[in-house]
Amino acid sequence: MNIAHATGPVVVGIDGSKAALDAVRFAVHEARGRRTSLRLVHVIQPHLQRETEYGAPDVDGDYARTVLDQAAIVAKIGDPTVIVEAIVLQGNPEEVMRSEAASACLTVLGTTAESSLAAWVLGSMVHTMIESAAHPVAVVRTFDAERSGAVVAALGDAKVSATDVVVAQAFQEAAMREASVLAVHTQAISSILASAISGPVDHLHPESAMEVRLEPFGVDYPSVRVASVYAEADSGSELVAVSETAQLMVVGHERDRVPGRTLTAVLRHAHCPVLVVPHA
Missing domain, CATH: 3.40.50.620 (HUPs)
Incomplete structure (x- = not known):
């Protein structure tokens, strides 16, 4: 992929x-x-x-x-x-x-x-x-050529997407740097509560959904190590914290729309370069 x-x-x-x-x-x-x-x-x-x-x-x-x-x-x-x-x-x-x-x-x-x-x-x-x-x-905002942390893929919902440009870009960037990928899946409190009450979306546990989402890219980039974590979606503070050790953060943004609160917070406060990937 x-x-x-x-x-x-x-x-x-x-x-x-x-x-x-x-x-x-x-x-x-x-x-x-x-x-x-x-x-x-x-x-x-x-x-x-x-x-x-x-x-x-x-x-x-x-x-x-x-x-x-x-x-x-x-x-x-x-x-x-x-x-x-x-x-x-x-x-x-x-x-x-x-x-x-x-x-x-x-x-x-x-x-x-x-x-x-x-x-x-x-x-x-x-x-x-x-x-x-x-x-x-x-x-x-700042760049340290010696930093050797992961390339972070900042992800929203865990729906499986065969054309996930954020994940694809993160894997390519990691391959270029001989780095690993850290997929950070953020969920709003309301989404977490809804999942707990009604059961996981598509009958997959969140961990399984994330693995399904990442698996095709791992096949294409066998040398890139992958880890994934879940975080509460707020105003971007979780992603900013992760950026302290990352060498790059990859985020998606829908074209022709004003950046939202989370993306704006990341752009203003991230401790590593932020790569914004447009999508329809």
């Missing part, structure tokens, strides 16, 4: 922040695993551009080249074999990044909580990309 990676480069939004450089470090690993190139993008809004007539300094252009050069150096240190392209584009940042994401196999964004203004600006970009992107979007 392999899923094929989309073609195209790994695209990273570069704004000069520390979070963007962590995003580059993460993106290098993703580009290498996907055997594709890395595209570093800095966007200049048209109304912020300076005229260069009569020797006036091109402040925005100089800044763009500076931050892109810095990001390219970080990428080369991460893996000199990955092809890196750095480009300055003009337009509304969210619109430009949406356009870039359309031809990318993965879009990577850094996000920060260093200041309320920075968090608001980056949060708006992150939510826009997650709502509209047809391909996965990785959100990086």
